[in-house]
Amino acid sequence: MGTQTLYDKLWNGHVVHEEPDGTTLIYIDRHLVHEVTSPQAFEGLRLAGRKPWRIASMLAVADHNVPTTDRTQGIADPISRLQVETLDSNCDELGITEFRMADVRQGIVHVIGPEQGATLPGMTVVCGDSHTSTHGAFAALAFGIGTSEVEHVMATQCLLMKKAHAMQVLVEGTLGKGVTAKDLVLAVIGKIGTAGGTGYAIEFAGSAIRALSMEGRMTVCNMAIEAGARAGMIAADDTTIGYLKGRPFAPQGELWDKAVGYWRTLHSDEGAQFDKVVRLDAAEIKPQVTWGTSPEMVVAVDGNVPDPARESDPVKRSSIDLSLKYMGLQPNTPITEIQIDKVFIGSCTNARIEDLRAAAEVVRGKHVAANVKLAMAVPGSGLVKQQAEREGLDKVFVEAGFEWREPGCSMCLAMNADRLESGERCASTSNRNFEGRQGPGGRTHLVSPEMAAAAAIAGHFVDVRNF
Amino acid sequence: MDKFIQVDGLVVPLDRANVDTDAIIPKQFLKSIKRTGFGPNLFDEWRYLDHGEPGMDNSKRPLNPDFVLNQPRYYGAQILLARENFGCGSSREHAPWALDDYGFRAIIAPSFADIFCNNCFKNGLLPIVLDIASIDDLFQAVTASPGYHLKIDLEQQSIIAPNGVVYRFEVDAFRKNCLLNGLDDIGLTLQHVRKIKEYEARRKLEAPWLFT
Numbered sequence: 001m002g003t004q005t006l007y008d009k010l011w012n013g014h015v016v017h018e019e020p021d022g023t024t025l026i027y028i029d030r031h032l033v034h035e036v037t038s039p040q041a042f043e044g045l046r047l048a049g050r051k052p053w054r055i056a057s058m059l060a061v062a063d064h065n066v067p068t069t070d071r072t073q074g075i076a077d078p079i080s081r082l083q084v085e086t087l088d089s090n091c092d093e094l095g096i097t098e099f100r101m102a103d104v105r106q107g108i109v110h111v112i113g114p115e116q117g118a119t120l121p122g123m124t125v126v127c128g129d130s131h132t133s134t135h136g137a138f139a140a141l142a143f144g145i146g147t148s149e150v151e152h153v154m155a156t157q158c159l160l161m162k163k164a165h166a167m168q169v170l171v172e173g174t175l176g177k178g179v180t181a182k183d184l185v186l187a188v189i190g191k192i193g194t195a196g197g198t199g200y201a202i203e204f205a206g207s208a209i210r211a212l213s214m215e216g217r218m219t220v221c222n223m224a225i226e227a228g229a230r231a232g233m234i235a236a237d238d239t240t241i242g243y244l245k246g247r248p249f250a251p252q253g254e255l256w257d258k259a260v261g262y263w264r265t266l267h268s269d270e271g272a273q274f275d276k277v278v279r280l281d282a283a284e285i286k287p288q289v290t291w292g293t294s295p296e297m298v299v300a301v302d303g304n305v306p307d308p309a310r311e312s313d314p315v316k317r318s319s320i321d322l323s324l325k326y327m328g329l330q331p332n333t334p335i336t337e338i339q340i341d342k343v344f345i346g347s348c349t350n351a352r353i354e355d356l357r358a359a360a361e362v363v364r365g366k367h368v369a370a371n372v373k374l375a376m377a378v379p380g381s382g383l384v385k386q387q388a389e390r391e392g393l394d395k396v397f398v399e400a401g402f403e404w405r406e407p408g409c410s411m412c413l414a415m416n417a418d419r420l421e422s423g424e425r426c427a428s429t430s431n432r433n434f435e436g437r438q439g440p441g442g443r444t445h446l447v448s449p450e451m452a453a454a455a456a457i458a459g460h461f462v463d464v465r466n467f
Numbered sequence: 468m469d470k471f472i473q474v475d476g477l478v479v480p481l482d483r484a485n486v487d488t489d490a491i492i493p494k495q496f497l498k499s500i501k502r503t504g505f506g507p508n509l510f511d512e513w514r515y516l517d518h519g520e521p522g523m524d525n526s527k528r529p530l531n532p533d534f535v536l537n538q539p540r541y542y543g544a545q546i547l548l549a550r551e552n553f554g555c556g557s558s559r560e561h562a563p564w565a566l567d568d569y570g571f572r573a574i575i576a577p578s579f580a581d582i583f584c585n586n587c588f589k590n591g592l593l594p595i596v597l598d599i600a601s602i603d604d605l606f607q608a609v610t611a612s613p614g615y616h617l618k619i620d621l622e623q624q625s626i627i628a629p630n631g632v633v634y635r636f637e638v639d640a641f642r643k644n645c646l647l648n649g650l651d652d653i654g655l656t657l658q659h660v661r662k663i664k665e666y667e668a669r670r671k672l673e674a675p676w677l678f679t
Contacts, residue, residue: 016666017659023641025659027666029677037559039500048653053663056678065498079498079521086500122674130558130582144582146560147502148589148652156656158663162639164581194485195552198581228555230581251676259676294485294555315550319484413557415494434489434556436512 003269006235007166007201010141010266014124016158025158029123030135033060033096033150034109035087036415037128041151042090052094053157059118060091060098063108064415068378068405071101080416107381107407110134110348114218115381117247121236121263126153131348131431133224136233137217138240139266141201143230165275167200167229168268171208173282178465180358181216182350182429182448184208184280185223186288190298192278197229200276203268204234208282214243215354222349223431226295235267289335289461290433290446292323297433299335301451301463307331326435327443328423335461338445341424343368343375343456344438345402345449347412350429351380355449356388359429360396362453362464368401369459375402376418378410402456414439427455469591470649474572475618476545478609479535486549487556488583492565495520505561506568510536540613548605549576553594554583563590573619575626577602588642589652593621595636604632621647 004012016025038060045052052058065080075081084101091098099105105112110131113119119135125142126132128150135142149159169188189196202224204217212220217234224232234240241260244250251259286300297320299306308320308331324331329338345351345359356379368375377397379385385407388394394404411418412430414437420426422441429452430437433444447455454464496508498521507525514536516529530537536544547566553576554562563586566574573593587594597605608628609615618627621643626634645652656663671678 017662019641021640023639025656025662027663027670036497040502040560043500043502050653077498083498083500120677123677128558128560130556132558144558146558146563146582146586146589148560148586152653152656155653156663157667158656158659160641160652160656194555195578195580198552198578225582228552228580251679255676255679259674262674294487315484318482322483413489413494415497432487432489432556434487436493437489440493440512440518 003272005166005268005272005274006139006203006233006266007141010122010124011163013122014141022162024161024163026124026161027158028126028153029057030118030125031058031153032109032113032125032127032132033058034064034127034129035062035083036064037147038090038150039083039086040147041154044151045154050155052154055094055096057157058096059113060087060096061106061109061112062087062101064409064413066101066408067416068408068410068418071406104382104386107384108348108351108409110222111351111380111384114138114214115247115383117244117250120244120250120259121240121266126159130225131222133230133232134218134222134348136221136224136231137214139233139236139263141231141233144225164201164230165199167197167202167276167278168274169202169204169278169280171204171206171280171282173208174211175208175282175285176465178450179285179287180448180450181212181219183285183288184282185220186290186295186298186446187280187285188278189223189227189295190288191280192227194226194294194296195228197224197227200229201231201233202227202229204232205268209234210237213354214239215352218352219349223295226431236263287448287451287464289451291327291329291335292320293326293433293435295431295433295446297323301335301461303335305329305331305333305335336463337460339371339425339460340427340455341371341373342420342426343372343452344378344411344426344428344430345376345452346378346380346410347430348380348409349431350449351378351384353384353387355429356384356393357391359449359453360393362450362467363400363402363457364396366400366457368456371459372456375456376405376411377402378405379407381407411438413437427452427461468589468649468651471572471591471593471621471646473618473620474545475616476572477541477543478546478548478615478617479541479544480548480606480609481535482550482606484550485552485555488554488559488562489556491554491562492559493519497559497561502564503568505565506570509565509569510534543570545570545572546617546619547571547574548609549574551577553579555580558582560586563587563592567592575602575605588646591646591649593619593646595619595626597634597636601634
C-alpha cells in the first residue's frame, strides 16, 4: 500500500464497491440522528417500504429544539414540539436508541457521541448536521450529510462518494497562556478562508495539536466545516485512548485490547503525501475575535476592524462593506472597544466540561458588567451539566450573574427560545457568525470560552491574556 | 427525483460571496417535518422587511424592494447566478428544497460548498461551476439586459448565452447520469446488497467491537 495518510487508511477501510470513475460506496459505522434533519428521511423510508439496514448503528437525540429552561412543562412552541415528538415516535417504531429530553444523557449530538464512547477511532460517522466533523478528533472519518443521504444511510448503511483531496494543517509549537483550541482553529480559518478546505479532508497535526485534550481537539475538528472541509481529523494517541476507556459504548475486556491495537495504527505514515500542507506557528496565535458575518472575518483581539477602502478585490470589498453594515461597526475600530449586549457560552464547539471550567475560572468572584443584558452558560449534555455542578461551576456562574441552563444547541442557532433580538451584539463560543444565525438582526462575534467570559465581566472585548 | 435535461430560463444575479444556508432558508423554517413548501421563505430575511415565522401568510408580508428576487424583471427566474462558496454552512437540505420550490433549476457560481453541492444533485437542482471571468461576464450581461435567458444543456455540458457564446462546464459522470435519468440513489446502491453484506461479514471479523 505504500505510505498512507490517516484519511487514506479510514477511506480504504470502508470501501464496499468502487466504480471505474472513482464513485465509491463507503460503509458507515455510526449514524447519529437528530430531530431537524431526520423526519423527511424516516418518511421517505416509509413511503418506499424500506427498513433501516442496521438499527444498532443509530443513536438519536433531540438537541436543536429543546428548551434550556425548565423542561417539566415540555416544549411550548407547538411546531418545535411536533418535530421532537416525530423523532420520538420514529425511534419508538423502529427500536432506535434515543436519549429523550428527561434523560441525563441527553445533549448536543456532537457532545454525547464522544461522551458515550459511541464515536470510536477508525469509524465512519455521519449525521445530518455539518458539525459532524467534530468526531474526527477521534481519528474517525466523520462528516455532515443532507437529509437524502440520511435516508440513504438508513436504507443501505452506505453512502456514494468520491474521495476528497487531503490537506494537512500542521501546527507546531506551544499555544500561549490564554490561547485555546478555539483561537487555533479560528486562526486556521482566517488563514485559509471559509472555502479554503472545500473539496478537502483536513488532518490537523503537529505538536500543538498533540498537546490538546480531546475537548480541544473536538473544538478544532468541529470547525473544519467552517473552513469548507466536510471532514477534519486528528491521529489517535494515548490522549484519545485514555478518553475512551470505560465509556458506556466503548469496547471492554479483550475487545478493548484488540481495538486499541488497531487504533494505534490510525495516524498518517511517516512521509505520507498530502495534496496541500498549511503551516501555523502556535506561539504566534493570539486570542481571536470575529468582526464580520463569516468565520474567516477574524482578527486577533489586539487588532482593529478592517477598512474596506484598503481591499482591492471588489467582491471582497463589497463583502466587508455588507458585513460592517450588518454588524453596525466602523472601519478601524479597535476590537477591545466593541461593547456587547449578550454572552453565550455553549454549542457543539465549546460546551464540554473543560470549556465550562475555563470560563468559570475567568468569572470566579467577579460580576457580569451592567451593560450585559444576558449571559448564559449552556452545558453540552446532561452529564456535562452534572459534572460541572459536582465541581460547583454552576454556583460560580450564577454568582457572577450568568444563567445556568439545561443542555442543548440553544443560541448557537436559536431554533428554541434562546435568541438575540435585532441589533443585539453577542460574544459567543459557537461556530457561525452568519447574518441572523443567533436571531434575526443579531450580531455574533465568535470567541473562545475564556474570551467570552472576560467580555461578560468587562462589558466589551478584552484580551484575556491580561485579564 | 425529477430529471434534468435542458433548461432555457430567466437568470437572476445574486451578487454576494459566501451566501450561507442560514441565509437561503432561516432556521425557524427548519421545524417543518415536510420536504415541500419552503419556496415562499427562500432568502426570507433579505426578501421581506418583517420577521418571518412558519405559518404566516407570506403573500401579505412587506417585500424588500431592494432585494433582487423582488424586482419584477426577475420574476419567474429559473437560473440563479451567484458568487463563490455558495451554500456554505449548515448541511440543511431545506436549502435546495427551498430553491427548488421557488422554481430554480440551476445555480451558476465560481464555487459551491461541498455538502450543499451534494444536496442539490439529490434534488434535481444543477450546480454549475464556471471560472470567475465567465461569471463576471454573466453578471454584467444579466444586469445590462432585462429578460436575459441562458440555455443549459446537461447532456452537452454547455450553457448557451443569447449572444451565441457557449460556456462549457464539468459535471461528475455518475451524477450527470442520475440527473439525466432521474435515478434514485438508494435504488442504485441496493443493487450492491451482496457486496454490502460481504463487507459487513469481513468487518465483523476484523473489528468485532463495532458490531456489539
